[in-house]
Amino acid sequence: MPELPEVEVTRLGFADRIAGARIEAVRVGKPLRWALAVEPSELVGRTVLEVRRRGKYLLIDLDRGLLLMHLGMSGSLRFGAELPAAGVHDHFDLVTARGTLRLNDPRRFGAVVYAEDEASPLAVKLLGKLGVEPLGEGFDAAAFHAELRRRKAPIKQVLLAGDIVVGVGNIYASEALFLAGIRPTVSASRLSRPRASRLHAAVKEVLARAVARGGSTLRDFSDSEGRSGYFQLEANVYDRAGEPCRVCLTPIRWMKQGQRSTYFCPTCQKY
DNA sequence: AAAAGCCCCTGGATGC
DNA sequence: TGCATCCAGGGGCTTT
Numbered sequence: 001m002p003e004l005p006e007v008e009v010t011r012l013g014f015a016d017r018i019a020g021a022r023i024e025a026v027r028v029g030k031p032l033r034w035a036l037a038v039e040p041s042e043l044v045g046r047t048v049l050e051v052r053r054r055g056k057y058l059l060i061d062l063d064r065g066l067l068l069m070h071l072g073m074s075g076s077l078r079f080g081a082e083l084p085a086a087g088v089h090d091h092f093d094l095v096t097a098r099g100t101l102r103l104n105d106p107r108r109f110g111a112v113v114y115a116e117d118e119a120s121p122l123a124v125k126l127l128g129k130l131g132v133e134p135l136g137e138g139f140d141a142a143a144f145h146a147e148l149r150r151r152k153a154p155i156k157q158v159l160l161a162g163d164i165v166v167g168v169g170n171i172y173a174s175e176a177l178f179l180a181g182i183r184p185t186v187s188a189s190r191l192s193r194p195r196a197s198r199l200h201a202a203v204k205e206v207l208a209r210a211v212a213r214g215g216s217t218l219r220d221f222s223d224s225e226g227r228s229g230y231f232q233l234e235a236n237v238y239d240r241a242g243e244p245c246r247v248c249l250t251p252i253r254w255m256k257q258g259q260r261s262t263y264f265c266p267t268c269q270k271y
Numbered sequence: 272a273a274a275a276g277c278c279c280c281t282g283g284a285t286g287c
Numbered sequence: 288t289g290c291a292t293c294c295a296g297g298g299g300c301t302t303t
Contacts (some may be wrong), residue, residue, distance in 0.1 A: 003296055033299090034281075055298075073297055074281075089281085125299090153274060161274095169296055182294060214283045218296065219283080238296095252301080258275070261294085 002071040002085040004134070005158075006221050006229065007056050007209035010071075013224030014101065015051035015081035022047050026266075027090030029091035030108060033072065037122060038114035048096060052213045055130045060094075064114050067094075068126060071101035072109030073206025079224040101224075131164040134203050135211075141163060145196035148188040155191065156184035157258050159203070168203060171216055171238045176262045178236045183269045184255075184262045209234075237263040 002010070020025065026040035040166035051063040058077075060067040079166045081099040092112045093101040103112060112119060115123040132138040148155070158164065159173040168176065177184050178242070179202035191199065213223055215229030222228055232239070236246055240263060250267040 033297095070297080072280095073295065091295070106282070107281095107295090107297095109279065132299070151273075157274085160297090171296055221296070259277085260297095 002056060002075065002215075002221065003169030003172050003210075004053075004207055005172070005213075006215035006223075007058060007071060008211050009215045009223050009229065010077050011051055011053050011058055011169060011225075014077070016024060017098055018048050018060075018079060018096060019050050020047065021098040023094060023096055025093070025095040027086065027093040029086065032103075032105065032108050033070070033111040034089055034113050036112060036114055043094075044113070045221055054127055054160060055128065055133075056104055056269075057170070059118075065114055066118070066123075068111070068113045068115060068123060069103065070106060070111045070126075071103075072107060072111070074107040074220065075103055075105035075110035076220065076222055076224060078104065078222075083233075090121040106220075119225075127251060128262070129160055129163050130166045132166070134165050134167055134207055138171065139204065141197045142193075143176050145191070145193050145198045151188040153188060154185045154190045154257060155182060155199075155263050156262055158188040160258075160260070165203065167207060170260050171218075171232075171235070172203070172206050172210065174238045175206045175235060177205060178263075178265060178269060180268055183271050184264050187271060237265060239263065248269070 023043050023046050024214050025042050028040055047063040049063060052059040056070060058069040079099050079101045083100050083102055088101055089106045091105055094101040111123060131169040151158045156173050159168045182199060210231040213229055213231040215234040217228040218232055237252050240252040242251050245268060246251055246263040248267045250265055252263055253266050255262050
């Protein structure tokens with residue numbers, strides 16, 4: 001579920017409130033993708049400094065060490081002073097003096113991992129190969145084009161890989177390519193400078209817009225206060241197979257690319 | 272180095 | 288109603 005917009009909306013919902021809070025207890029449920037890598041009791045007494053985001057990871061800085069969190073496919077975070085008793089899919093609780101941060105993740109592709117610092121081997125393994133932040137200063141159209149020219153894989157899969165630019169998942173890859181008028185199957189290396197530029201702008205636009213709409217709620221995404229997102233209501237192609245294109249009325253097409261669904265308009269995205 | 276497949280796991284929708 | 292199949296916002300790991 002969570003791509004950059006959902007992760008960022010989640011972060012914005014609790015970062016300010018948890019900053020400065022002392023950790024009172026840590027509860028772990030079923031195993032997530034990786035082990036926590038620290039004894040939960042060792043975190044008690046530490047203080048949360050701030051919450052950052054890198055790609056789809058959340059980085060929770062403590063006065064010593066940090067927690068790396070990932071929501072996987074089905075994860076969501078809640079933060080509140082009076083959460084109900086933990087349910088079967090609540091697999092991590094960070095209980096602080098200001099409230100509890102709780103990870104709910106039915107499929108358990110998500111993760112919570114402790115690292116002493118960002119240079120630790122574990123943190124480097126997870127964060128080291130990430131591309132640039134699409135909403136930051138480092139996302140440059142010319143550099144983006146230069147990177148794309150080195151890749152022969154289909155542009156959709158190159159966007160998804162996250163090693164050139166981070167945060168673009170399955171929804172927003174399809175949406176950005178629609179906005180840019182680019183067929184998802186074209187080799188990244190064949191995009192001209194102007195077309196790469198359009199894609200660069202489309203990625204920024206679609207992600208920023210999705211953040212403003214509170215993300216996309218297709219099944220179960222909700223933010224740290226349980227609120228749904230609304231971007232899905234203005235999706236042009238994602239999950240709209242067979243429905244008319246909002247621009248030209250051609251039925252939206254569905255296909256598989258590397259085990260993931262891709263949606264596109266065969267008319268607006270001719271090549 | 273890059274690309275393609277394979278998994279991890281649970282639950283909802285669909286079809287017979 | 289029951290059961291099988293397919294699909295789902297990700298991404299690390301292994302193999303070509």
